[in-house]
Amino acid sequence: MKDVQKLLKEIREYGEKNDVPISKEDTLNFLLTTIKENKYKQVLEIGTAIGYATIAFAFLDCVKQVESVEKDENRFNLARENIEKSGLKSKITIYNMDAKIFLQNNEKTYDFIYLDGPKGQYINYLPYLLKMLNKNGILVADNLFFHGMVTGEIPVTKGCKSMIKGLKNYIQEITTNPNLETKILNIGDGLGITKLLSQKEKIKKKK
Numbered sequence: 064m065k066d067v068q069k070l071l072k073e074i075r076e077y078g079e080k081n082d083v084p085i086s087k088e089d090t091l092n093f094l095l096t097t098i099k100e101n102k103y104k105q106v107l108e109i110g111t112a113i114g115y116a117t118i119a120f121a122f123l124d125c126v127k128q129v130e131s132v133e134k135d136e137n138r139f140n141l142a143r144e145n146i147e148k149s150g151l152k153s154k155i156t157i158y159n160m161d162a163k164i165f166l167q168n169n170e171k172t173y174d175f176i177y178l179d180g181p182k183g184q185y186i187n188y189l190p191y192l193l194k195m196l197n198k199n200g201i202l203v204a205d206n207l208f209f210h211g212m213v214t215g216e217i218p219v220t221k222g223c224k225s226m227i228k229g230l231k232n233y234i235q236e237i238t239t240n241p242n243l244e245t246k247i248l249n250i251g252d253g254l255g256i257t258k259l260l261s262q263k264e265k266i267k268k269k270k
């Protein structure tokens with residue numbers, strides 16, 4: 064087994080050199096701390112890329128199983144190689160498919176879901192993801208600010224219009240749905256932390 068911290072550093076460097084988008088360091092540190100504090104066991108990640116966050120999640124002792132979905136075949140193959148090197152293969156399952164197909168067919172549930180795939184699709188994935196969330200589990204969505212385009216700090220470029228619209232719809236839904244409680248944190252590129260409210264919590268929220 065390769066030293067996992069060393070491997071993660073190598074994957075980060077590879078990602079930076081080869082334009083593979085991977086989670087920012089402060090984002091990953093926040094995610095790892097949250098998983099550890101809550102002793103989350105079952106993790107789902109949408110958007111594996113080359114396995115950076117996937118391996119970091121699986122390296123935590125409290126985590127029993129990580130599942131992750133990646134559409135791009137080259138990235139999927141690199142992720143598989145990295146997972147092999149990590150020695151954490153027994154805790155990780157990766158799927159080379161469109162996340163929508165996975166979500167439409169998966170019946171398992173999770174304590175921690177990291178939504179880091181196609182940004183414009185978050186709103187369409189949300190109903191499936193909420194059904195897959197265990198009681199007391201959380202859904203964390205990355206890139207909610209999308210480099211300032213969602214917040215209006217920088218103009219929305221032509222090619223990003225429909226993605227930004229999708230992200231805004233997602234934010235609107237997670238912050239106004241009475242069944243949910245959401246915090247949006249200024250970490251990395253903007254993180255949305257969403258949990259399902261119990262009946263008791265819903266009544267309290269209404270008051």
Ligand SMILES: C[S@@+](CC[C@H](N)C(=O)[O-])C[C@H]1O[C@@H](n2cnc3c(N)ncnc32)[C@H](O)[C@@H]1O
Binds near residue numbers: 085113180181
């Ligand atoms: C930001 S990267 C994921 C980074 C990874 N979570 C990490 O921190 O190391 C987003 C990934 O989602 C993948 N992706 C895009 N559309 C997808 C889809 N429809 N289904 C599954 N994966 C998709 C992209 O190929 C890309 O590798």
